[in-house]
Amino acid sequence: MTARRVALQAPTWRADVVIVAAAIAVLAYLTLFPLAILVLGAFSSGGSVFDFQFTTRWFARVLTDQASFELLANSLAYAGGSAVVAFAMGTAIAWAVERSDVPLRNLWYGIALVPLIVPGIIHTIAWLFLLSPEIGWINAPLKGAFGFSLSAYTIPGMIWIEGLHSAPLAFVLMSAAFRTMDPSLEEAAAASRADPWKTLRRVTLPLLLPTAASVVLILFVRTLESFEVPAIIGLPGRVFVYTSRIYLALKQYPPNYGLMAAYASVLLAISVLGLLLHRRVTRHAERFATITGKAYRPRRVELGRFRFLALAGLAVYGLLAVALPFVVLLYSSLIRVYTLPSVENFRELTLKNYSFILEDDLTRAAIVNSLKLALVSATVVVAITSVVAWITIRTRTPGRGLLDFLAFVPIAIPGIVLGVSLVWLYSTIQIGIYGTIWILIIAYVTRYLPYGIRSMSGGLAQIHKELEEASTAAGARWWPTFRRVTIPLLRPALLAAWIYVFIVSLRELSAGILLYSTQSVVLAIRIFDMRETGQYTAIAALSVMMIVVLVALVAVLQRLGGRTVQAT
Amino acid sequence: MLEVERLRKTYTTDRGGVHAVEDVSFTVEDGRFYTLLGPSGCGKTTTLRCLAGLERPEGGVIRLDGRVLSGERRFVPTYSRDIGMVFQSYAIWPHMSVFQNVAFPLEVSQDRPSKEEIARLVKEALALVGLEGLDRRPAPQLSGGQQQRLALARALVRKPRLLLLDEPLSNLDAKLRQRMRIELRELQRRLGITTVYVTHDQAEALFLSHRVAVMQSGRIVQEGRPRELYASPASPFVADFVGDATFVPGEVVDGGVRALGGVVRCALSEALVPGAKALLVLRPERLLVHAGATGGPNEFAGTLRVAAFLGDHLDCVVEIGDTVMRARAHPAAELRRDQKVWVELPPDHCLAIPDDGWRPRALTRTFEQDTE
Numbered sequence: 001m002t003a004r005r006v007a008l009q010a011p012t013w014r015a016d017v018v019i020v021a022a023a024i025a026v027l028a029y030l031t032l033f034p035l036a037i038l039v040l041g042a043f044s045s046g047g048s049v050f051d052f053q054f055t056t057r058w059f060a061r062v063l064t065d066q067a068s069f070e071l072l073a074n075s076l077a078y079a080g081g082s083a084v085v086a087f088a089m090g091t092a093i094a095w096a097v098e099r100s101d102v103p104l105r106n107l108w109y110g111i112a113l114v115p116l117i118v119p120g121i122i123h124t125i126a127w128l129f130l131l132s133p134e135i136g137w138i139n140a141p142l143k144g145a146f147g148f149s150l151s152a153y154t155i156p157g158m159i160w161i162e163g164l165h166s167a168p169l170a171f172v173l174m175s176a177a178f179r180t181m182d183p184s185l186e187e188a189a190a191a192s193r194a195d196p197w198k199t200l201r202r203v204t205l206p207l208l209l210p211t212a213a214s215v216v217l218i219l220f221v222r223t224l225e226s227f228e229v230p231a232i233i234g235l236p237g238r239v240f241v242y243t244s245r246i247y248l249a250l251k252q253y254p255p256n257y258g259l260m261a262a263y264a265s266v267l268l269a270i271s272v273l274g275l276l277l278h279r280r281v282t283r284h285a286e287r288f289a290t291i292t293g294k295a296y297r298p299r300r301v302e303l304g305r306f307r308f309l310a311l312a313g314l315a316v317y318g319l320l321a322v323a324l325p326f327v328v329l330l331y332s333s334l335i336r337v338y339t340l341p342s343v344e345n346f347r348e349l350t351l352k353n354y355s356f357i358l359e360d361d362l363t364r365a366a367i368v369n370s371l372k373l374a375l376v377s378a379t380v381v382v383a384i385t386s387v388v389a390w391i392t393i394r395t396r397t398p399g400r401g402l403l404d405f406l407a408f409v410p411i412a413i414p415g416i417v418l419g420v421s422l423v424w425l426y427s428t429i430q431i432g433i434y435g436t437i438w439i440l441i442i443a444y445v446t447r448y449l450p451y452g453i454r455s456m457s458g459g460l461a462q463i464h465k466e467l468e469e470a471s472t473a474a475g476a477r478w479w480p481t482f483r484r485v486t487i488p489l490l491r492p493a494l495l496a497a498w499i500y501v502f503i504v505s506l507r508e509l510s511a512g513i514l515l516y517s518t519q520s521v522v523l524a525i526r527i528f529d530m531r532e533t534g535q536y537t538a539i540a541a542l543s544v545m546m547i548v549v550l551v552a553l554v555a556v557l558q559r560l561g562g563r564t565v566q567a568t
Numbered sequence: 569m570l571e572v573e574r575l576r577k578t579y580t581t582d583r584g585g586v587h588a589v590e591d592v593s594f595t596v597e598d599g600r601f602y603t604l605l606g607p608s609g610c611g612k613t614t615t616l617r618c619l620a621g622l623e624r625p626e627g628g629v630i631r632l633d634g635r636v637l638s639g640e641r642r643f644v645p646t647y648s649r650d651i652g653m654v655f656q657s658y659a660i661w662p663h664m665s666v667f668q669n670v671a672f673p674l675e676v677s678q679d680r681p682s683k684e685e686i687a688r689l690v691k692e693a694l695a696l697v698g699l700e701g702l703d704r705r706p707a708p709q710l711s712g713g714q715q716q717r718l719a720l721a722r723a724l725v726r727k728p729r730l731l732l733l734d735e736p737l738s739n740l741d742a743k744l745r746q747r748m749r750i751e752l753r754e755l756q757r758r759l760g761i762t763t764v765y766v767t768h769d770q771a772e773a774l775f776l777s778h779r780v781a782v783m784q785s786g787r788i789v790q791e792g793r794p795r796e797l798y799a800s801p802a803s804p805f806v807a808d809f810v811g812d813a814t815f816v817p818g819e820v821v822d823g824g825v826r827a828l829g830g831v832v833r834c835a836l837s838e839a840l841v842p843g844a845k846a847l848l849v850l851r852p853e854r855l856l857v858h859a860g861a862t863g864g865p866n867e868f869a870g871t872l873r874v875a876a877f878l879g880d881h882l883d884c885v886v887e888i889g890d891t892v893m894r895a896r897a898h899p900a901a902e903l904r905r906d907q908k909v910w911v912e913l914p915p916d917h918c919l920a921i922p923d924d925g926w927r928p929r930a931l932t933r934t935f936e937q938d939t940e
Binding site for chain 2: 464471474477488
């Protein structure tokens with residue numbers, strides 16, 4: 001009785017088919033078309049999209065040459081290592097906060113979420129300040145005392161930095177899993193005379209296994225797609241992974257599109273494979289049907305004398321993930337030339353870097369561009385996905401399944417791969433958007449469609465269909481119903497999606513790195529560029545300002561929205 | 569007057585189940601309370617949704633006061649039908665106040681009344697359902713029963729020709745359900761509004777309705793006044809669904825049925841001739857359990873297996889041969905489990921109907937294992 005769909009509001013049968021066909025055309029153009037062009041490009045030795053000359057040379061090189069094995073090995077080690085590090089940290093914190101009686105739980109909850117807001121590029125640069133072999137805050141004393149240092153420019157260094165940055169995502173997903181697990185399942189084990197250890201081993205862990213597997217896979221795919229650490233740390237350290245290799249292929253002269261497309265295709269294939277695996281795992285998880293949407297009152301484990309050990313662990317995490325990176329950035333932003341902290345430095349603190357940033361034309365342009373992009377992308381994504389979600393959830397129009405699928409495709413497209421396809425596409429088809437902010441808007445909108453559709457579908461599915469039917473039965477036509485009943489009820493989902501896309505747009509780097517020009521620089525790219533010219537103190541100032549603004553923004557918007565902005 | 573002729577509708581749910589309405593025809597006279605009664609999946613809600621225009625029938629005609637709503641190549645959309653509807657979930661809009669919920673149907677209507685008129689009509693509708701004074705309250709702050717009344721006020725505020733109710737009481741707790749059905753009955757009788765009601769609760773159907781249609785697998789299997797359905801069910805399915813019944817198969821003899829190791833004197837439905845297979849319909853509330861034989865007609869000896877005190881009577885399960893039946897005893901009767909008892913089957917309240925092979929799911933298992 002509950003799962004019925006009705007095409008009741010559509011004015012006539014033909015009109016809604018036309019609307020769906022148009023929506024399919026738009027989404028296919030945004031998502032599938034660039035991918036098709038990309039794969040074709042990887043098989044062509046021609047100079048443009050129109051000049052197709054079949055070759056397998058690029059794939060042969062990508063798949064057989066010695067450096068390629070190293071590339072694959074590096075990518076897998078980096079992504080796998082980071083996923084495990086992030087999962088271990090995130091799960092430990094989630095367990096402590098959700099299921100133990102560790103003190104100050106709300107504080108740790110907030111601290112665990114803060115790094116979600118900090119852009120990856122800022123996190124990476126902060127850790128460069130900490131782990132640089134010679135002048136890093138951590139390394140300098142190590143070297144002085146023990147004569148060795150922990151270099152960031154290695155695979156373990158990259159794993160650590162990226163893992164620390166992804167831990168909040170693992171925390172969010174795992175704490176949700178802990179919270180929605182029915183405690184009576186564990187109580188039943190206890191009532192069957194299982195001791196806490198046996199309960200953990202025989203009931204809790206097996207129940208969490210599918211969720212854990214899915215979280216690790218998500219982390220793996222996201223790390224594989226990440227660009228910040230591979231570019232900023234991997235390139236100088238000569239540790240190459242797919243994303244940084246693609247970037248290099250474009251930067252060399254002349255840029256080799258075929259090779260770049262072939263690398264991008266391989267990365268895309270691995271990412272798709274990971275997500276397919278994720279789908280299998282989560283489908284299996286549904287059969288368990290123990291982790292429901294319901295929030296339960298959690299059963300907390302009393303830690304006893306381990307309470308302060310846990311507290312210390314959380315404090316160390318807070319120090320490494322939040323406090324140290326921010327302090328090092330703040331310090332660097334207040335000195336003239338970067339050196340290790342010293343008494344003289346503290347005497348000569350200056351605001352020069354801030355005034356430099358605020359007067360720098362390129363940075364000011366980047367701020368304006370970033371805001372424009374974020375506003376437009378968020379609005380367009382929400383507009384498209386609210387209509388698409390309504391069609392797929394509420395109607396029986398043919399083609400709605402395809403529509404839903406198309407809106408979800410970009411989840412599998414790494415940002416840099418999307419960048420490659422769009423470069424290849426619009427440098428050939430000259431419609432005047434190449435090198436402008438419009439190509440970035442296309443990239444961002446495409447990239448964030450899945451987040452929009454997920455929020456909208458989720459929101460719409462929670463609105464009982466009878467609420468809309470009651471409006472029709474009360475005599476309201478399609479538009480009054482949509483305007484007066486659907487939209488107001490959907491408002492939290494709309495707002496959440498808008499805020500989320502707005503914030504992630506402000507920090508986006510990988511989708512834009514291949515697409516920007518001097519007139520379309522955005523914030524993350526500006527930081528990336530300043531790094532190449534060694535303006536580290538200016539970067540620090542810009543980073544501090546971005547962090548402060550983003551944290552304030554999230555705080556204000558959260559209060560406005562009354563709903564947690566969840567990043568995934 | 570509402571006329572439904574040969575209504576047909578098939579569709580698949582998302583979970584793959586097929587629901588169907590086949591050849592459903594009925595007529596509701598003006599001012600009558602008409603109920604579609606049946607188990608889940610029988611097509612009753614689909615029929616109601618076709619009346620509302622929320623489903624598009626594949627065949628058949630629906631007419632309200634002679635005007636075609638659906639069929640004959642026409643389909644009047646829901647928003648243009650002169651109906652009020654109460655949904656199973658109430659569908660109270662949570663982002664509106666009580667007043668706004670009730671005012672909505674007036675505000676969106678083609679000939680929108682003046683502001684003062686809307687205020688007056690809303691007040692009237694709220695008073696009708698006993699919610700006066702709550703108009704400023706945000707709708708989600710109402711209790712379940714109040715939300716139910718609000719849904720009713722919203723459905724009635726336009727003074728529609730036809731009121732449609734989809735299991736409106738099923739989400740209330742038992743006590744409240746009883747009270748609401750009294751109120752609903754009084755309100756409908758007072759307003760004289762033509763009403764179609766859908767429920768799976770036979771007591772509700774009997775209590776509220778002028779006429780009831782029992783549905784099974786997308787068809788109406790019997791239609792009539794509540795009394796008729798109870799006293800002369802046309803099939804075992806109806807007998808089982810309307811009221812409680814124990815079924816005993818037997819062979820028709822002159823004036824009764826050979827069963828329970830003897831002949832049970834009973835009324836015979838018209839189709840039955842001596843020698844035919846028949847099913848005895850025994851209503852537990854009509855069967856009396858005695859500790860000793862009274863010598864009356866239709867008295868059968870058996871073993872008492874359960875006797876539970878329910879206030880005004882003892883609810884009993886008695887085994888006669890291999891038949892297990894429910895029956896009642898006087899609340900003061902001194903009865904012991906496993907003792908010998910006599911069950912009186914008053915001939916006036918026993919009915920035999922043709923046996924079409926349908927059986928309810930087993931009520932009790934045998935008690936042999938239990939005594940160990």
